[in-house]
Amino acid sequence: MKRTVFPNRWLPYALVAPQLAVTIAFFFWPAFDSLRLSLYRASPFGDRLIFIGLGNFERLLADPAYFRSVATSFVFSALVTVLGLAVALLLAALANAKIRGLAIYRTLLLWPYGIAPAIAGVIWLFVFHPSFGVLPYVLSFVTAYQFNWFLKGWVALTLIVVAAIWKQFGYNLAFYLAGLQAIPGSVLEAASVDGAGPIRRFFAITFPLLSPVTFFLFTLNMTFSFFETFGLVHAVTQGGPGDATSILVFRAWKDGFEGLQLGYSAAQSVLLMLLVVALTAAQFRFAEKKVTY
Amino acid sequence: MKRSTLSMLAAAVLLVALPATSIAATEIQFWHAMTAVLGERVNEIAAKFNASQSDYVVKAVHKGSYAETLTAAVAAYRAKQPPHIVQVYEVGTQTMLSSGAVYPVYQLMKDNGVSIDWNDLIGPVKSYYSTGGNLYSMAFNSSTPILFYNKDLFKKAGLADKAPTTWDEVEGMAKKLHAAGVKCAYGSAWPSWVLVENMHGYHDQPFADHANGFDGLATTLKINGPFGVKMMELLARGAKEGWFTYGGRANKAEALMTAGECGIFTTSSAYIGNLTRAAEGKFAWGTGSLPRLSGFAQGNSIIGGATLWVMKGAKPEEYKGVAQFFKFVASTENQAWWAGVTGYLPLTNAATKALEASGHYTKNPNQKTAVNQMNAGKTTPNSQGIRLGNFTSVRDAIEEQMEYIFSGNKTAKQGLDDAVAKSNEILKEFAALYK
Numbered sequence: 268m269k270r271t272v273f274p275n276r277w278l279p280y281a282l283v284a285p286q287l288a289v290t291i292a293f294f295f296w297p298a299f300d301s302l303r304l305s306l307y308r309a310s311p312f313g314d315r316l317i318f319i320g321l322g323n324f325e326r327l328l329a330d331p332a333y334f335r336s337v338a339t340s341f342v343f344s345a346l347v348t349v350l351g352l353a354v355a356l357l358l359a360a361l362a363n364a365k366i367r368g369l370a371i372y373r374t375l376l377l378w379p380y381g382i383a384p385a386i387a388g389v390i391w392l393f394v395f396h397p398s399f400g401v402l403p404y405v406l407s408f409v410t411a412y413q414f415n416w417f418l419k420g421w422v423a424l425t426l427i428v429v430a431a432i433w434k435q436f437g438y439n440l441a442f443y444l445a446g447l448q449a450i451p452g453s454v455l456e457a458a459s460v461d462g463a464g465p466i467r468r469f470f471a472i473t474f475p476l477l478s479p480v481t482f483f484l485f486t487l488n489m490t491f492s493f494f495e496t497f498g499l500v501h502a503v504t505q506g507g508p509g510d511a512t513s514i515l516v517f518r519a520w521k522d523g524f525e526g527l528q529l530g531y532s533a534a535q536s537v538l539l540m541l542l543v544v545a546l547t548a549a550q551f552r553f554a555e556k557k558v559t560y
Numbered sequence: 561m562k563r564s565t566l567s568m569l570a571a572a573v574l575l576v577a578l579p580a581t582s583i584a585a586t587e588i589q590f591w592h593a594m595t596a597v598l599g600e601r602v603n604e605i606a607a608k609f610n611a612s613q614s615d616y617v618v619k620a621v622h623k624g625s626y627a628e629t630l631t632a633a634v635a636a637y638r639a640k641q642p643p644h645i646v647q648v649y650e651v652g653t654q655t656m657l658s659s660g661a662v663y664p665v666y667q668l669m670k671d672n673g674v675s676i677d678w679n680d681l682i683g684p685v686k687s688y689y690s691t692g693g694n695l696y697s698m699a700f701n702s703s704t705p706i707l708f709y710n711k712d713l714f715k716k717a718g719l720a721d722k723a724p725t726t727w728d729e730v731e732g733m734a735k736k737l738h739a740a741g742v743k744c745a746y747g748s749a750w751p752s753w754v755l756v757e758n759m760h761g762y763h764d765q766p767f768a769d770h771a772n773g774f775d776g777l778a779t780t781l782k783i784n785g786p787f788g789v790k791m792m793e794l795l796a797r798g799a800k801e802g803w804f805t806y807g808g809r810a811n812k813a814e815a816l817m818t819a820g821e822c823g824i825f826t827t828s829s830a831y832i833g834n835l836t837r838a839a840e841g842k843f844a845w846g847t848g849s850l851p852r853l854s855g856f857a858q859g860n861s862i863i864g865g866a867t868l869w870v871m872k873g874a875k876p877e878e879y880k881g882v883a884q885f886f887k888f889v890a891s892t893e894n895q896a897w898w899a900g901v902t903g904y905l906p907l908t909n910a911a912t913k914a915l916e917a918s919g920h921y922t923k924n925p926n927q928k929t930a931v932n933q934m935n936a937g938k939t940t941p942n943s944q945g946i947r948l949g950n951f952t953s954v955r956d957a958i959e960e961q962m963e964y965i966f967s968g969n970k971t972a973k974q975g976l977d978d979a980v981a982k983s984n985e986i987l988k989e990f991a992a993l994y995k
Contacts, residue, residue, distance in 0.1 A: 310659065
């Protein structure tokens, strides 16, 4: 790799300064502030601030509901990431074929990414709605089972998983398409000549060659499902029914911004941050070894 | 309909005319949480005030839901940019009282030499928002839950055109409605407020210790007693048998009633305004008092809605404007207008009389239902209101468990016990903050 050498000593610093300023103002400062706040019992309007050490963390770790929320987040994140990537890869492989009107298909498939999570949620809310949704109406001809996500936890969870996958789908597809196009045709042709069928070709050549893309998307989708799906849960299920869809980020928001228990909420966001940092580190440590660049 | 279109037009004209007349006027920020028809009414009353004088301009700003409005006010106060007036729901009362961030309304009025006859305020409103006999926030929109029923669906199920008065009747009628193919035979909005908080007050049952938090900071909920369990068992049975449809938290379930799918429905009396508009030309409806559970004492329903709090940190001349605005809002004429167009309770006895005298209640009998219900009840320490710290989280804990009960995942007793345990922990946190 060619090394760029700046003649001026200060220019490189000046060039990264804006980005650094943004990161400090919008990430490090709030992060340290919540770290500090997590050690206090704080009143909403800030008139009382009582240092309680790790009291907020103790309260959290003694609460079975918190561990249910951790479990829900992992299930949700795993479903969104694995199913989301599988569907995107399948459709990318199809969209990579030489068919008429390909450009139109690709554009249409990329579309959902342009939609905010909250709006994606509302669209699926209308599809699933127990009284005026299309899906319960169609299903009512097949079964007498009530798909009411106001009461049935698994229906609510399915709803937000589907909405999150759909929302993130365009992004995953774009990367997979680019990845597929970067695979040299000669390699695949050579495999064909050797007698490998389409399925064999996919698993022996395409999939391993796509592993950097998959790794990147995996990390990104996991972070997306832990954090950015907040808008979705907020707009659709509000964490319910019971606490069936109360993922960690929503819980932290609800206790802080609705319940106004600020220290308690800060402690949750600190734990959530540690958790995601640990997960990402683990992925780079272990999963990246299987990636061929 | 015609009248409301006209008044909307008038408001629009006034709003447009505003900038020209208000160049040197002092601006007063008024943050509120009213949506749909109610939001239009708030803009209207601000516009009327602005047109009535030229020293002050009240800017009514919609800040989202009640919870979001309170959070916005908290953030603004911490950033030293608070609004002058913020509308806070009854759930936030204790938070505001304890905060040290508010300018008590009785004090504001005294300091600015504006006199309002507080004794003319209706009893439940005065007792809910006063401390030591002094009013801390300006009564604005108070409502109480009542029962609504869809007359067309009643006819379809072969029921007489009469609202049920007891829960036994609700069950009997809802079963018939369900059998006649009605999708939502009985439904309710605001699950905790209507079915737990109000049902306890309405049957003279305690909701929390320290007289529901009026004698001191409450630390223990009382909702898992025989009454609470019986009430939840009834609803759980309804959910299981299909004659009670759970439609979500806050006012989400109102969409079912609005769409004409519910036979019997309980929600805030302030829903009258929205239902009137939504049901016009589609279905006929009526109202009645909340149903009673036999074998329990008579209490009273509890008011909900919101009041206007004045935040500390503004200039004296701005507070003068706030006091003038409150005086304007409290006038009999405006109170009668506000109650008449929204379905909220008239807050003063004089306004009730004015509505009575103008024949308003004869023309709009549904708006009298809440007033009658409150007058028929007995205000006791259990029904004067509920003041809890962290009440938003407590309500959330209750509704979470209600969902477990209605879906059959927990028994009524188990769910309520869990709700109490969780709530007590949340209350303890608040008490520790202000001990």
